[in-house]
Amino acid sequence: WEWVSSAYAPYPYREDDGREEQATGLPRVLRGGSYASTSPxxxxxxxxxxxxxxxxxxxxxxxxxxxxxx
Structure with missing residues (x-):
């Protein structure tokens, strides 16, 4: 999995919804799986x-x- 800077929030993406604020402490998005993923x-x-x-x-x-x- 790869970290991205956005906080996890439901779609649709809105630039002004606060998910790009870095100091929130909210869970962050991980993308793309890893070697440990159990499914393609x-x-x-x-x-x-x-x-x-x-x-x-x-x-x-x-x-x-x-x-x-x-």
Missing amino acids: HYLRGAMRSRSSPGRRSAHIGFRVARSPVG
């Missing part, structure tokens, strides 16, 4: 789960990304 269904990038921001686990991580240099 969980491996879709659109798959959502949630967890406490302070949780640590071997199957939860983040993706490092950078803008192209050019």
Whole structure:
């Protein structure tokens, strides 16, 4: 699973509903499954789960990304 910055909230997404506030302490979205997932269904990038921001686990991580240099 991959952490994303948004708090877990029902769809539809609304930019002004507070889910992008970082200091809320609300559960955050996890996306995409992991090596520990029991079904291919969980491996879709659109798959959502949630967890406490302070949780640590071997199957939860983040993706490092950078803008192209050019």
